[in-house]
Amino acid sequence: MKIELSKAKSDYEIILLEKDEIKTAADFKDFDFYDYKGEGLLNLSEKRRIYSAIKKRDFNAIANAAAAAIRAISKLKIKSARLCFDFKSECELKAAAQGILLGAYSYEKYKSDKKPKNLEKVLIDTNLKGAEQILANCEILSESVNFVRDIVNEIPAIYTPERMAKDALDLAKNSKVLKCEVLGESELKKEKMNAMLAVANASPHEPKLIHLSYKPKGAKLKVCFVGKGVTYDTGGLSLKPSDYMLSMKADKSGAAAALGIIKAASELGIALEIHSVLGCVENAIGSKAYKPDDVLIAKNGVSIEVRNTDAEGRLVLADSLAWAQENIKPDFIIDLATLTGACVVGVGEYTSAIMGNNYELQSDFYKAAKTSGEFFSILEFNEHLAEHIKSDIADVSNAANTRYGGALTAGLFLDKFIKDEYKDKWLHLDIAGPAFVSKAWGLNPAGGSGAGVRACVAFLESLGSK
């Protein structure tokens, strides 16, 4: 699907409409005839026109209205549609473009009866300054989000750590500006990444630490993303009940997002040095599985008492974060992970959580994320919660001894692997809620959503313009 700035004729019209515009819209002169109150969709197929109401003039309302319309006409035999709206700002144009490009996504690889993809392009006519560039950038960003959705949706039999390494290497091969290196089991052993290795132990799939880098000339800041890439989370010996295991193919969403972010940033030509470090393992069961009661010595020397093998993401991130600090020395280090069910309980399935030690940085990220269409909420650490991850026999326990505050105790666990000089430069993003959508909402169909990509790119853009 393409979006074009054009005045040409189209096969169909999508009209975004504010509630008070109904009275003046051409088709509503004879208002009694159409019992449409300006909510949701009204498809007038005989006029080749669909109305989609926007509740208010903000990013998500416009994006969602555009997404709903594009989905409603996606089965029609039309090649082009025109999106009609009087765009008053860059934000409104971005919203409509992303609504179209992200709303049109569907994952049908495993369906025999695939929907025909007739609609090739959506035309937009606007006098807004820089519209061409805005649309081109929306295409880059949306393609990256859809690339991440494809990865998250792929099944665990196919999407292994090896496969993620292949996708990362291919991404670098097809780009002039990205570089990629992959560390396998023997290298991880040399690097003493025992926490990550323990999680991978029962799986037939070799763990991989994947490092992508983008170093444009003149970059003044270095930003590193670290992603949790658990290609499947059975829970390990602390086995998940079947209802909870379902959808755990999405436990690679943090790593997938880190891949999507660096893809988008490099194609957008953002003038910052960017690194993505992906910690990829499968958390399986078997005779070689790591166990509750094991003690692991992580890369940074911190000893970890394993009390629950289902709290595996923090073990993978512990070593990946340590590796990134040592090898990359970034100005900002941001991890993304589907880390806790507690986060979903706390802030709901639509919102990601921001944690860290630097309130200003959290707040800067929050403000940038707010312009991206994604929902975020800041959760605050405190020293009382930190008491709950103390261990009797090791430096820290991987599972808290309380039922409460699980998103924060997981964040505080990660903090043990952040060196003093990075405390103020680190953000932890728990994307467990929105990364995988069980029932379509907004511009997300059911399945992988690409959570984190738009927010992190918006944050990078905000850093670039400082």
Ligand code: BES
């Ligand atoms: N991958 C899960 C977290 C998760 C749950 C993501 C639901 C998305 C939706 C993580 O590895 C996990 O199992 N965490 C445990 C931690 C607990 C054992 C301390 C959890 O949240 O229950």
Ligand code: ZN
């Ligand atoms: Zn788990």
Ligand code: ZN
């Ligand atoms: Zn997990």
